[in-house]
Amino acid sequence: MAKMTVGRVNKILPQSFVDGPGNRSVIFLQGCQFNCLYCHNPYTINICNACGICVESCPAGALSLDGGRILWDQVACVDCDTCIDVCPNNSSPKTRAMTPAVIWEAIQNYLPFISGLTVTGGEPTCQPDFLFDLFRLVKGQSDLTTCIETNGGVQGEVIKTLLPDLDYVMVDLKAFDPEIHRALTGRGNAKTLETIRQVTEAGKLHMVRTTIVPGYTDQESQIADIARFLTGLNPEIHLRLLRFRPHGTRGIAAAWESPSDAVMDRLVEAAKASGLGHVDRSL
């Protein structure tokens, strides 16, 4: 047997209606190369550096420091998330190293109810070898479809390697203007745009999503730019506009307001006016 890759897993969600086509089990991986101002689960951004601050704060005594790693006692843990709240590193001690086989075992009970498996994060493509092995296993064992939710900021070679066992790719395009993208995420968007192009050509783009963030991406012109770019690739591409919500965010974003229905509807119309057929928004 080939070497066992191991994924750094933050969470497994048995059922989701919003992470790809149909009902899907979702694997959240730990770690992301972006650092978005409005990240909705900022505790998935970094890999734990074992600073130990959370160990003292844990009210259940479920954490301990052992030779440069944090040990997490899942039985003692009361899931209060104090560790996540005190973490200065946007990380979590409550992650598990799991092999594809262990993940496959964990979702067995849900197989009758799901269309497929989606890997999100964090950023799934930060752990490409694990993704490759996981999807190979899933495809070898079942008819489930496979999907990733990615920020697209990844080398084309990585995507290319994954594509044979990957059915759907959902790309988050944070902004079309590179400078706004950099302000929001800390990085430019050239790779993301290239990923969208690459996945569209492979016929595997399920959806592009853009979060409408007040002051950054809530201008009609910016959404129209995205729509024109996508229309140029394929006018059938599905663009979904997501409403920014402060829930779960840290830092300055926690004080931002959600865009109104009127703003969301206007932006949907702006995207459609640019020739894109399939545009909708979150509720």
Add this chain to the structure above:
Amino acid sequence: MTQTKIAYPFEHLENGMRAGDLADFKDQVRSVVADPMLLEEQKRVAMMDAAYKTLPYPATSDAALEALGQGVICLLGEGPAPYHPRYVAPDFQKVLDEGSDFFNLKPATNLYEAITSLLTLYNYSPTSGDPPYIGNLDLLLEPFIRDLPAEAARPVLKSFWTLIDRLHPDAFVHADIGPDATRTGEMLLDIDHEAGTITNLTLRYDPAKTPREFALKAVRNTLQLSKPYFLNHPRHLADWGPDYIVASCYNIMWLRGGIFTLVRLNLAEVTRHYNGDLEALLDHEIPRLAALQVEVINSRIRHIVEEVGWFDHAIFVKEGLLDPEKFSAYAGVVGLNELVNEMMVRAGKPDAKYGHDAQANAVAVQIVSRLKQELARHPSPYCRGTGERVIFHAQVGISEDQDATPGCRLPAGTEPEIYTHLQATAPIQALVEGGVSDIFEFDQTARQNPEAVLDIINGAMKLGMRDISIGSTDSEFVRVSGYLVRRADLENRQEEQLLRYGTASIAREFFSAQPNTLHRRTRQV
């Protein structure tokens, strides 16, 4: 089916109304006559109901009378001694093909004639009012619609569907569609989506046969309207063969047949009158109650067939739309949840709840299996459609039920997550061949991903679920127990406005008696 309160002060099980009760009777009639909340037709029904309930119950043993008096065995608004079957499933196809002398109908040659015949037959339903079964409408109408352009067929079908609601404003009026997709079925789903009528609807769903696009259309509808039901067609085909139909709420019976009566065993009430442990319950009390339940059922069947002579003079039988060989009766069950939980308390495990605990779930299966087995031991006369045995049915409750969870369901509000829920109730549903359902309510996000809802329906069918009702938190209708009520009508009733729908007032009573039923767990997705 207009359902009314079970007990008037002048109603007496053994002897009927007595001379001294006359003042109460007059009071009842007077209050109906002057009730500002009833239409004239509703007043007529209410007065008829009062008159009819002056009669005595058919003779039964003292033990049965006691169980009836305690509410352990209970009737569902049928009155003391029914003079017609509770449900019938006429063979509408026969009239479309051959016409009917009595109803002065010719064989239908086009869509207009077909709907004229159907509406005529609905008007003469030999039940307590509105027809509980109005046909497999897609199969009945497809030959007339198949070759018509949509712009010709659609307005007629829409008018027909609207008339059913306007002439029979009752949520127990039920149509079936599927499992195949037809132009009529597709059109009907689109019309229902647009018109949102109260008429109940079931999709006989076969994951292997029903086209995915058709199933997704039904999902779209149910997220907006809480209908159609998704019925496990392969499962019912295996149990019943091709001639089963769904009537009223989710009641399974033979086409051309009917159900004489529905008598319920209230298992929640059993906990208040029986003190034994699980072993004694299974060995003694359940067998005793099953025998009494069948006794009460049989007394009512005999009354309909032998005293009233219904088969001898019913015009639907004479015209060949109903066949006495296809009739049966329901032994209903309600309040399984309460009995299971009480048995766990008695076993010293008060925290082991039905739906949440494997041992409690196993006890539920034991109770239901035992009851089913006992019911099958006793013959029932004239239940020739089912080998002279009653049919087991999970009844979903009425407003008089205090602290009895509908049928074999889990109580609303404290349901476990959906997979655990399905795994707990699927083995129970498998045992109930005469109609059973569970309700799942999704949040509105589900509307953006109907495929996901279909995944869950398919998974439920794989587990052996027979019938599920799906709604969303903002749907136009609420599934009360087995029937629907328009949210707006619940509000109207609270504002004391006149209602066209009789079932809306029962729904109001139901929810005011059991307010938690409105607060089903929303499936966050």
